[in-house]
Amino acid sequence: xxxxxxxxxxxxxxxxxxxxxxxxxxxxxxxxxxxxxxxxxxxxxxxxxxxxxxxxxxxxxxxxxxxxxxxxxxxxxxxxxxxxxxxxxxxxxxxxxxxxxxxxxxxxxxxxxxxxxx
Numbered sequence: 001x002x003x004x005x006x007x008x009x010x011x012x013x014x015x016x017x018x019x020x021x022x023x024x025x026x027x028x029x030x031x032x033x034x035x036x037x038x039x040x041x042x043x044x045x046x047x048x049x050x051x052x053x054x055x056x057x058x059x060x061x062x063x064x065x066x067x068x069x070x071x072x073x074x075x076x077x078x079x080x081x082x083x084x085x086x087x088x089x090x091x092x093x094x095x096x097x098x099x100x101x102x103x104x105x106x107x108x109x110x111x112x113x114x115x116x117x118x
Contacts, residue, residue: 011041012046014038014039015039015112016036018037019035020032020034021033021034021035021047021049022032022054022059023058023059024073025057025106026059032051033046033053034051034103035047040109041109042094042109043093043094044074044094045091045094046091047089047090047092048082049090050086050088051090052076052079052090054076055077056075056076057076058074059076060074061074061092063108067113070101071101072105073097074096075095076094078091079091080086
């Protein structure tokens with residue numbers, strides 16, 4: 001269990017998946033990346049990538065459920081280097097999502113919650 005899990009508003013569901021990340025705005029010249037999804041909740045998502053957004057930057061994530069691909073809009077809230085390597089743990093919250101995007105996210109979580117956790 002992660003030390004701050006008790007403080008979270010919604011539980012995280014561990015998942016192994018990929019997401020395409022695109023930054024919005026002109027703050028970061030490296031505006032497209034691929035990330036490994038580590039966990040997801042109703043409040044946000046944790047990813048690992050070698051091409052992180054800047055903290056506070058708006059991002060769009062492309063995620064798939066079955067044969068549906070949806071774009072979810074979020075804000076990078078945490079960007080932390082993994083050790084001395086070139087990968088970063090990033091946290092993105094869903095505060096900028098539309099009601100339709102949140103409905104898709106609810107469907108993703110419903111599917112993930114029925115799968116066995118390791």
